[in-house]
Amino acid sequence: MKASTFTLFATIAARTAAFTPSAHSGSAFSRNMSANSVPLANGAMSFDRVCREWRCKYTGDKATSESLEAISKLVDEYLPKIKAVSSGVTVNRLVCGACLDFKLMTTVPLEDFGPWEKSGYAPEEEFLEKLRAIEGVSQVETQTITNMVI
Incomplete structure (x- = not known):
C-alpha cells in the first residue's frame, strides 16, 4: 500500500471508525485484494x-x-x-x-x-x-x- 494512500486512509479511519483497518498477516489477505485495498473480516474481504x-x-x-x-x-x-x-x-x-x-x-x-x-x-x-x-x-x-x- 502506498504511503500516501495509507496516510489518507488513516485520516479517514480516525473520523469514520467503521472502516478502521485491523491487524493482519500477509496470508490473511483475500486473493481478490488489490494493492490499495483495506482489509476487513480478517482479510476475507477488502474495500477500496x-x-x-x-x-x-x-x-x-x-x-x-x-x-x-x-x-x-x-x-x-x-x-x-x-x-x-x-x-x-x-x-x-x-x-x-x-x-x-x-x-x-x-x-x-x-x-x-x-x-x-x-x-x-x-x-x-x-x-x-x-x-x-x-x-x-x-x-x-x-x-x-x-x-x-x-
Whole structure:
C-alpha cells in the first residue's frame, strides 16, 4: 500500500471508525485484494471504494407517487454536481415500492473519499435540504459505507 494512500486512509479511519483497518498477516489477505485495498473480516474481504448513501421514505404508490417524482427531478438537477465529485464516481439509485424507500448511493475510490468528506460531501447539504422540503418525504438520513463490486 502506498504511503500516501495509507496516510489518507488513516485520516479517514480516525473520523469514520467503521472502516478502521485491523491487524493482519500477509496470508490473511483475500486473493481478490488489490494493492490499495483495506482489509476487513480478517482479510476475507477488502474495500477500496467508499459510498455515501442519502436515503428517505416517500409516499404514494411507486407508479404514481408525486413525492417520488419530485425526488427524481431533484436527482436530475444535482446529478452533474454529484458526478463531478470524482473521476471514478459511480452513482446508483435504489427504489423499493413495497417499503417506500428511496436511496441514492455515490461511491468513490478510497483516495477521493477524504477530500470529499472534508467538503461535507458536497452537494449533500443542499440536496438534503431540498429533499426534506418535498411533501411526502420523511426519514431523510445519510450513511457512509463501503461499496464493492464482487
